[in-house]
Every structure is written in C-alpha cells, then in structure tokens.
Amino acid sequence: MADLQHIVEEIVAEMAAATERGRIADYIPDLAKVDPARFGMAVVDAEGREYVAGDHATRFSVQSIAKVFSLTMALGMVGDALWRRVGREPSGTAFNSIVQLETEHGIPRNPFINAGAIVVADVLLARHEPREAIAEFLRFVRQLVGDATIVIDHEVARGEEATGFRNVALANYMRAFGNVHQPVEKVLGTYFHQCALAMDCRQLALAGRYLMAGGVNPATGRSVVTAQRARRILALMLTCGHYDASGDFAFSVGLPGKSGVGGGILAIAPGSASIAVWSPGLDSKGNSLLGRRALERLVRHTGWSVFEAGGGPLRTGASRG
Known part of the structure; x- marks a missing residue:
C-alpha cells in the first residue's frame, strides 16, 4: 500500500x-x-x-466533528427514542439557523446542526452534571483513539461561551417548546466544551x-x-x-x-x-x-x-x- x-x-x-x-x-x-x-x-x-x-x-479544535461522537453516546443512552426530539433530515439552512424551529415546533432537523447537537447535549446531561458529562465524553473519545493525551481546550470553550449568542437563542427557543429539559446554561456549557475537543x-x-x-x-x-x-x-x-x-x-x-x-x-x-x-x-x-x-x-x-x-x-x- x-x-x-x-x-x-x-x-x-x-x-x-x-x-x-x-x-x-x-x-x-x-x-x-x-x-x-x-x-x-x-x-x-x-x-x-x-x-x-x-x-x-x-x-x-474539531468543533462540530465532535457531534459524531456525542450522537454515538446519546444513541447508546436512549436509542431510537432520540428521534422523537431530533429529526433525520437535511436542513438546507446554515448550521446555526433558527428559522425552521418555529414551524417545526422546536424539533431540530438533524443532530449535526447546532440546534440538534444542543438537544443531544441535553440528553447526555439527563444522568450527569456538566463536569461529569464532559469528562464522560472525553473518556469516550480517548477510548476510541487509545490515547489518554487528548484534551478539551478550555480557552476555546470559554471563547465560545463569550460569543455564542445565537446558540443561546437556539437553546432558549427549544426550551420554550419543551425540547430542552436541563437548565440552558448547563446544556450550552456542555455543548461548547464538546466542540472544544482538540x-x-x-x-x-x-x-x-x-x-x-x-x-x-x-x-x-x-x-x-x-x-x-x-x-x-x-x-x-x-x-x-x-x-x-x-x-x-x-x-x-x-x-x-x-x-x-x-x-x-x-x-x-x-x-x-x-x-x-x-x-x-x-x-x-x-x-x-x-x-x-x-x-x-x-x-x-x-x-x-x-x-x-x-x-x-x-x-x-x-x-x-
């Protein structure tokens, strides 16, 4: 080869x-x-x-590539019940669009747009506090690779928390529809740290x-x-x-x-x-x-x-x- x-x-x-x-x-x-x-x-x-x-x-910073691994974990936790809260269709809109959530009652089109990944983070928080959920996510990725040196870049995560106003809007909008169950600030903190995987x-x-x-x-x-x-x-x-x-x-x-x-x-x-x-x-x-x-x-x-x-x-x- x-x-x-x-x-x-x-x-x-x-x-x-x-x-x-x-x-x-x-x-x-x-x-x-x-x-x-x-x-x-x-x-x-x-x-x-x-x-x-x-x-x-x-x-x-892998950013949204991390959504593949968080989705894998969420499916392991709740199985096909996830699809009652997240769709499986292409969005046809930008990754951080809020437009479809209004007409589709807070159900994101798929788990790879930001809104869908925020719901996935909410699922992963059902059994853990954010620190534990983030640690479990990191442990999962390290096991996939066989490398304990992989880290989350906390500076990147803090930068996203300071500038991610549209993601805050997405999470609160879905919370209003009842599709985000945990406190919004905890869900977003988990989501931002997942995306900050290096x-x-x-x-x-x-x-x-x-x-x-x-x-x-x-x-x-x-x-x-x-x-x-x-x-x-x-x-x-x-x-x-x-x-x-x-x-x-x-x-x-x-x-x-x-x-x-x-x-x-x-x-x-x-x-x-x-x-x-x-x-x-x-x-x-x-x-x-x-x-x-x-x-x-x-x-x-x-x-x-x-x-x-x-x-x-x-x-x-x-x-x-």
Whole structure:
C-alpha cells in the first residue's frame, strides 16, 4: 500500500501550494489565531495501516466533528427514542439557523446542526452534571483513539461561551417548546466544551475507525455501536454532515463526512478507511475549503466513493487525473 502514502503526500503538497485558502472562523477568538497555511491529512485503512502527511500531528479544535461522537453516546443512552426530539433530515439552512424551529415546533432537523447537537447535549446531561458529562465524553473519545493525551481546550470553550449568542437563542427557543429539559446554561456549557475537543488528524482518523468497521473498534475488537446504528450514523453524515452544503459534498466527494469550523473534516470510506483532513480556511458554508478538495482528490485516486461500483480497497492504477 506504499502507493497510498504517495497519493496522500501528493495531495498534501498540492494543497500546501494552493493560493485560495478560504477564511478562518474568526468569530471564535482562539480560532482566529490559527495559521491559514496549515494543512494536514491522515488515512487509517481497514488493516490499521496509517498514511500521514503535512501538519498531521498539529492539534486543532474539531468543533462540530465532535457531534459524531456525542450522537454515538446519546444513541447508546436512549436509542431510537432520540428521534422523537431530533429529526433525520437535511436542513438546507446554515448550521446555526433558527428559522425552521418555529414551524417545526422546536424539533431540530438533524443532530449535526447546532440546534440538534444542543438537544443531544441535553440528553447526555439527563444522568450527569456538566463536569461529569464532559469528562464522560472525553473518556469516550480517548477510548476510541487509545490515547489518554487528548484534551478539551478550555480557552476555546470559554471563547465560545463569550460569543455564542445565537446558540443561546437556539437553546432558549427549544426550551420554550419543551425540547430542552436541563437548565440552558448547563446544556450550552456542555455543548461548547464538546466542540472544544482538540485533536490532530491522526487521532481524528483513529477515532472514526468504528464507523469504518461496522461499529467495532478494530484496535480492541469491542463493539462501540451495532452495525445497524453505525450505518445510520454514516447515513446522517452523508446527508447532513456539511449543513447546507451536504448535497454538494456528497456529489463531489461521495463519502459520509462531518466538518467543523476549526477546518477539520472526518470522512469514512465504509470497510476501507477513516480519513481526517485539516485546513483552517473555510468556504462560504463554513466547511474547510481545501479539506474538501483534498478529499475529492483522494476519492478520485482510490475509488472509495460510496456511489462508485467496485468502490472499496485502493485500486491499483486508479485514475490520477
């Protein structure tokens, strides 16, 4: 599989040389300080082999990518009862939009928009105080990766608490409809700390392995979720993981993926690979501009698109165009 390492290095070199890099998420104080020239990529395949290049060992704020892990935990707690409080449809609106909540009686369209993830945080708080819920979330991610050094960046969390007025509005609006049960300040504190999870590309790719492997963590052989639930999470990542650009991401990349305004994207090639890319510059929809382009290149080389016949393991001699 040496060819895959060459492909990853080639893609990273191309992205590093790009002049159009998008715009940093400067509305979160600590994210505004990140160097827009950074780019990292990591691929972990089904056999556990790792292919990394660029700034793959630099930690960044995963932001909304954390919603994949909080959703996994909430489904483990309440199962399909979650879907009475959160929908499973693409929103077609921005990640922090409040518009649909009025007509849909406080039920967010899906768990990956901010409103949906706030409800998920509320579910996780049903059994814990915020400190315990945050610690349980961090422990879960560390177990997925097998790395106790992963942390939550409390400076980033404080910055979000100081500037997240729209999220405060979303939470209070849903509380008015009875779809947020715990005190709003506790729910938001938990949500902001989840989003402030700091990981590097390699760690993020390792964290996504259970979704690549039918719900089982390949490193431990232990089931994280059932195979059916893993498929459902992947379906939501494909249809909702990039907000109002999810259709375009499915069209151009063809993989389940979840983006974050920290510039990261976690993408899953079911049965083949877990992939993480990071480039902090965002497009107009709040997704990593070069991260998406890199994933387009990777899928073109490997044939990993879920829509491609025979997609799966790396194709020898796949198109390099």
